[in-house]
Amino acid sequence: MSPDVLICPACGGRLTPWRTWPSAEPDLGPARVDLARCERCRTAVSLGDPVRSAHSAGAYRPTRPRGAHLAAPLLSVFDRQRLSLLPPPPARLIDAGAGRGRFVAAARLAGYQAIGIEPSLRDVDPTLGLINATIAEAPIVTGSADVVTLWHVLEHLEDPEAALGELRRWLVPGGTLVLGVPNLGSLQARISGGAWFHLDLPRHRTHFTVPGLRQLLRTCGFVPRDTRHLLAEHNPYGMWQSLVSLATERPGYLYNLLKHNAPALSPDLILTLAALPLLPSAVLLEALAGLAGAGGTVAVIARRA
Numbered sequence: 001m002s003p004d005v006l007i008c009p010a011c012g013g014r015l016t017p018w019r020t021w022p023s024a025e026p027d028l029g030p031a032r033v034d035l036a037r038c039e040r041c042r043t044a045v046s047l048g049d050p051v052r053s054a055h056s057a058g059a060y061r062p063t064r065p066r067g068a069h070l071a072a073p074l075l076s077v078f079d080r081q082r083l084s085l086l087p088p089p090p091a092r093l094i095d096a097g098a099g100r101g102r103f104v105a106a107a108r109l110a111g112y113q114a115i116g117i118e119p120s121l122r123d124v125d126p127t128l129g130l131i132n133a134t135i136a137e138a139p140i141v142t143g144s145a146d147v148v149t150l151w152h153v154l155e156h157l158e159d160p161e162a163a164l165g166e167l168r169r170w171l172v173p174g175g176t177l178v179l180g181v182p183n184l185g186s187l188q189a190r191i192s193g194g195a196w197f198h199l200d201l202p203r204h205r206t207h208f209t210v211p212g213l214r215q216l217l218r219t220c221g222f223v224p225r226d227t228r229h230l231l232a233e234h235n236p237y238g239m240w241q242s243l244v245s246l247a248t249e250r251p252g253y254l255y256n257l258l259k260h261n262a263p264a265l266s267p268d269l270i271l272t273l274a275a276l277p278l279l280p281s282a283v284l285l286e287a288l289a290g291l292a293g294a295g296g297t298v299a300v301i302a303r304r305a
């Protein structure tokens with residue numbers, strides 16, 4: 001978003017200068033990013049131009065993460081929780097921003113007729129038939145989907161309203177949208193500030209609050225039905241990693257190490273290992289935050305009006 005645009009992309013309220021926070025990937029662009037925040041819904045935006053290489057370089061470079069095989073059972077648990085948010089199969093499902101297509105594969109196994117679209121294809125199983133396109137470009141027939149999932153994508157987009165308008169076009173009337181985003185109103189965001197794992201500058205462009213996201217959904221022709229704060233996939237790790245990042249030099253050190261994006265020989269490794277015993281406390285704290293409606297990320301389930 002350019003600095004001369006001072007309108008909240010979520011609710012249309014007024015944006016005012018807020019904070020300047022460190023980039024999680026200073027090698028990709030500016031070391032710090034200015035944010036402005038909405039006076040009404042408290043959603044924030046990253047100012048300045050987007051970093052062109054942000055979705056193909058750094059932690060997003062096209063290589064398999066370290067320990068990918070060890071993580072497979074955990075990822076399967078996460079996929080099952082995401083599947084539990086959907087209406088039951090049979091249904092035609094589109095996963096927008098499908099990454100490597102892991103969720104498309106899980107949805108097919110669960111009985112959905114699933115396809116995925118992804119603008120930056122990396123290391124993809126060709127049998128999944130992912131469509132290499134942005135949401136705006138994807139050749140999706142109007143009203144051809146019963147369910148659309150948009151999982152940790154909306155915060156990366158320059159024009160979230162336009163993207164949601166396109167997803168609405170894909171869905172049948174009464175169809176379901178399942179949307180996952182980081183929650184700027186969360187406990188972990190509040191206590192870790194610029195060290196918040198899900199701030200992910202410079203990739204994240206809009207930092208939604210739940211009121212902002214629900215307002216945007218209504219503006220785009222959706223009826224928000226349910227907001228979930230207890231999510232295994234991003235929330236417990238996000239709490240722990242955000243707390244650890246308050247102490248390490250590199251934000252999200254463990255995540256970056258697994259993504260081949262941080263050196264193993266680093267004082268941050270020692271700090272990270274020393275913080276492992278904090279994990280159960282962080283999981284408990286995040287669970288309490290989730291129960292209080294302040295989870296680190298949220299899933300919103302909405303119906304196409």
Ligand SMILES: [Zn+2]
Pocket residue numbers: 008009010011012013038039040041042043212
């Ligand atoms: Zn707003």
